[in-house]
Amino acid sequence: MPWSNQGGGGGGKKSGGNGGGPWGQGPWGQGGGGGGGGNQPPDLDEILRRGQDRVKRVMRGGGGGGGSGGGIDGGVPKSFIFLISLLLLAGVAFYGFFYRVNPDEQGIVLRFGQFHRWEGPGLHARWPYPIEEVRLPKVTQQRTIEVGAGGAGRTSTGGPDSGLMLTGDGSIVDVRFVVFWRISPETDAASGQTGVEQFLFNIAQPETTVREVAESAMREVVGQSALQPLLTAGRQKAQEEVQKLMQSILDFYKAGIKIDQVQLREVDPPAQVIAAFRDVAAAGQDRERFIKEAQTYADQIVPRAKGDADRILAGAEGYRDQTVAEATGQAARFLKVYDEYKKAPDVTRGRLFLEMQERVLSGADKIILDQKGGGSGVVPYLPLDQLRKSNTTEGGQP
Template sequence: MSWSDNNNNNNPWGSPGNGSGRNPGPNIDDVIRNAQNKFKGLMPGSFFGKIGPLIILLILLLIWLASGFYRVLPDEQGVVLQFGKYTKTTQPGLNYHIPWPVERVFTPKVTKINRIDVGYRQSPDSRVTAIRDVEEESLMLTGDENIVDIDFSVFWLINDAGAFLFNVQAPEQTIKSAAETAMREVIGQGRIQSILTEGRTEIENKTGVLIQEILDDYKTGVTITQVQTQKADPPSQVIDAFRDVQAARADLERQRNEAEAYANDIIPRARGEAEQILQQAEGYRQKVIADSEGKAARFLSIQNEYAKAPNVTKKRIFYETMEAVFSDMDKVIIDKSSGDTVVPYLPLPELSKKKQD
């Protein structure tokens, strides 16, 4: 049977052709009528008239039921709605649902890392790196009553597609609001010096934990993978003054370090000198005590000898005293028995010197 009829210009379904040359598409009534005509040609007229419509309906029913098979990719989850109400979540693989209009299926990506920026907006054009600051989101009050301008990004993924789609009305806006709230709470507990310097990692970790707690309370079906601080500076209106303060603090810290280094150098040396002086004083004390004890013992010994022979002891003490007195002096000896006119002179120092030479 040929689908083309050059005599009456009918289309393949037996209807008149479109004069404009455009194919309006098959009509369901024409399809059913043609199918009935084909079955009538194969079967007796009375038999087909009874079961023909049932067979056609059965075929259409099978086609409709077969359309309920669907595939969920490895990075997706299937969310099944029955008459618009969420019923279940299906995992990757081949699945089945009652076809439309009874059930519908959504397959959101659950392994894709999504990103939300807070405090700034990036240009949608990837070739342009323009960033616009959003001060109503980025300006936050610190625990020591300073203001910090902080921009950060939150990275997240879906762990429960059903909860993500139906537990909250605007999940991305909810995530953003939770992120801003959590960051404000963490910043409000910190000091600006730590926030601007070494405290960023701790702030990111605390904020991520707090965001996750908030989203879990709302049952959003979202997992926070990372919080990344993009910028943390004083407000632009006072940043110059703040840098001056930072420079002054750096000078103060440098001078403090220099003073500590000097103290670490001078204090041990001073302690060493003090210990040396104490040791010298102790040695001198021991020497004086020993000398005094020796002199006292000598005096007692002389006293005992003097008691035995006073005259002899007296002369010996006299001679020893004279020896001590005249030992370092120039001495001249005059013999008085030689007479008054001639004074015999005996140059003892010169004689001693010649004797030494």
């Protein structure tokens, strides 16, 4: 065996005066045995049993010798137990008498429930509870509260219908917004309380208060606005109005809370009517498109119509001037003829008759028949125009 006596039996060579290992002791902590057949390794079950016995003696606090093999004494000294108890008492006393204020906190010590003193960052001492109590609000931390989430796929913060609001034009919208707030660093001039004192002593549930004030302020602002501005350019104005209204309400109740910002995350119609809302939005876009197309057509037609109108007016003015000039000339001619008529009525009358005949007959086709020539046999009822054409073809004159 590996752990047997390497020095052999009783008749063999001696090794350190015993049958153990080279240092006179077996590897399992046993003393070297005598000669003979050599030592066998201890049983594993025996080792476990001895360990359990020692643990039991320690738990009972009793002493006792260790059986064969010369084990360690299992008893726990009373001084050790006293030391452990003293350390535990010191830890409890340290926890009860000392506390630590972090850099982002403000320590407020209450003695018998009444404000006693302020404490800054660092390690401080106090009387244990219930004599003194310490509160450590985080005065520089910015906190957020999300309100509203009635739409599909969103988690509700203030209830399933907290975001459903009625607009000024009678529409229902689902509003989700976030409020960023902190403990006010200012001191109230009227009461002399700091923002931390107001935050701790004037309101019982700060987060619930901020959420309810935010929902109330948003409902008021949305109720005074139409739907379309909330969906487009009016969101920034609504955010600012909600922030101002919330701050005024919290200041009225001296809550010691400062509203840093209000952000509108989503403004949508309820899920039940979102399809109809999209149709309305599409109709509005079509309306705008038709208006732009009509305006473009008007921009093309109106200048053309104005040009035609100017041209017609110019033509009318020219015709008017021409007609007036002709009428003026005719009137002047008539007056001159009348002056001559008064001087020689018969001559003037004959001249007018001849001029009239000239104007009438100058534009008419005429056929002159020579009775002495070959025209004596012509019957006046024949188509003279055809006769004229035939005479022209044969070389005759009309």
